[in-house]
Amino acid sequence: MIKSITLLGSTGSIGTQTLDIARRFNFKVNVLTANQNIDLLEKQTREFIPELVCVFEEKYANEFKLRVADTSVKVVSGIDGLCEAASFEKSDIVVNSVVGMVGLKPTLEAIKAGKDIALANKETLVTGGELVLPAIKEKGVNLFPVDSEHSAIFQCLAAAPPSRKIHKIILTASGGPFFGYTKDMLTKVTVADALKHPNWNMGRKITIDSATMMNKGLEVIEAAHLFNVSADKIDVIVQRESLLHSAVEFDDGAIIAQIGTADMHVPIQYALTYPERYETQGERLSLAKAGKMTFYEPDYETFKCLSTCIDAIKQGGLKPVAANGANEAAVALFLEGKISFLQIGELVKAATDAQKVGKITSVYDIDCADRAAREFVYSNI
Numbered sequence: 001m002i003k004s005i006t007l008l009g010s011t012g013s014i015g016t017q018t019l020d021i022a023r024r025f026n027f028k029v030n031v032l033t034a035n036q037n038i039d040l041l042e043k044q045t046r047e048f049i050p051e052l053v054c055v056f057e058e059k060y061a062n063e064f065k066l067r068v069a070d071t072s073v074k075v076v077s078g079i080d081g082l083c084e085a086a087s088f089e090k091s092d093i094v095v096n097s098v099v100g101m102v103g104l105k106p107t108l109e110a111i112k113a114g115k116d117i118a119l120a121n122k123e124t125l126v127t128g129g130e131l132v133l134p135a136i137k138e139k140g141v142n143l144f145p146v147d148s149e150h151s152a153i154f155q156c157l158a159a160a161p162p163s164r165k166i167h168k169i170i171l172t173a174s175g176g177p178f179f180g181y182t183k184d185m186l187t188k189v190t191v192a193d194a195l196k197h198p199n200w201n202m203g204r205k206i207t208i209d210s211a212t213m214m215n216k217g218l219e220v221i222e223a224a225h226l227f228n229v230s231a232d233k234i235d236v237i238v239q240r241e242s243l244l245h246s247a248v249e250f251d252d253g254a255i256i257a258q259i260g261t262a263d264m265h266v267p268i269q270y271a272l273t274y275p276e277r278y279e280t281q282g283e284r285l286s287l288a289k290a291g292k293m294t295f296y297e298p299d300y301e302t303f304k305c306l307s308t309c310i311d312a313i314k315q316g317g318l319k320p321v322a323a324n325g326a327n328e329a330a331v332a333l334f335l336e337g338k339i340s341f342l343q344i345g346e347l348v349k350a351a352t353d354a355q356k357v358g359k360i361t362s363v364y365d366i367d368c369a370d371r372a373a374r375e376f377v378y379s380n381i
């Protein structure tokens with residue numbers, strides 16, 4: 001079987017782990033893209049010899065071109081370049097691990113080109129779910145979730161026939177570094193505190209999103225789209241050890257869960273080899289050594305991002321777009337030391353409240369609501 005891969009976002013955490021798998025199983029990597037980390041991108045280009053590389057930021061693209069002038073790789077840049085990369089003819093599957101809203105358009109381009117998608121870009125479904133899912137149906141392509149929770153749910157659903165009824169999706173959360181903190185304790189936390197995740201090694205944006213629980217809110221929105229269930233059929237539960245990656249409760253009361261180490265190679269590999277299961281390169285989980293799994297209800301009152309996202313998907317339309325856009329702006333401001341940790345949740349809620357539900361008919365609608373939410377944040381700090 002496969003695979004020839006287009007990898008969008010090759011220098012990030014998911015991107016480099018995808019390349020570990022490509023290296024191990026000899027998958028052909030046709031396309032690489034990165035935002036601006038051209039040092040790593042050059043190493044990857046020399047190792048995997050892709051035909052096309054996109055460096056999103058133009059000034060880095062120009063430098064990159066000079067650096068790889070001795071190779072035959074074609075170098076493009078910007079959103080047009082990223083879309084050209086996403087629709088590259090010879091690849092079987094597009095792994096989209098771009099960070100942020102910028103990931104939506106390439107996903108739509110890849111679908112248009114008839115490519116299967118391994119999706120790690122949350123914003124694609126959070127903001128564009130109402131466009132992406134119909135497009136997938138129309139083109140008859142496959143969408144494989146890469147996020148550990150959605151991969152887990154996908155694996156649990158594979159355990160039952162398509163006629164099964166989902167009683168509940170049980171979406172697990174680690175709770176992040178501030179689990180159990182009161183609002184008062186959260187007034188004093190710093191950027192460095194927020195960047196220390198107990199279980200997972202991830203990029204900066206998603207690590208902050210884990211600390212605020214925005215990440216889980218975005219995942220509820222994604223799950224609602226991906227598995228076509230309403231938000232009240234999705235229960236969020238804190239599972240502190242990050243061993244149970246999510247579960248599905250079926251109509252007969254049986255709960256099927258997916259359990260394993262906190263290693264993103266596993267869901268990435270499954271998305272690339274589905275329905276096969278190839279041998280793992282990582283450590284295996286010893287349940288006896290792990291000893292226990294502890295479960296808690298999330299604190300919706302203190303972690304406002306989570307409750308805001310759940311409200312947003314219940315209302316639908318442009319509400320999730322606003323929540324996401326406001327969060328991207330607020331997290332950037334928090335990382336720059338311009339707002340406090342608790343302000344992230346307050347701004348996300350206020351910006352989402354300010355957005356009308358509306359209707360999504362095009363990417364333009366999404367871009368407008370996204371911009372409005374960001375501007376709301378900038379003008380309210």
Ligand code: MG
Nearest residue numbers: 147148149219
């Ligand atoms: Mg996740």
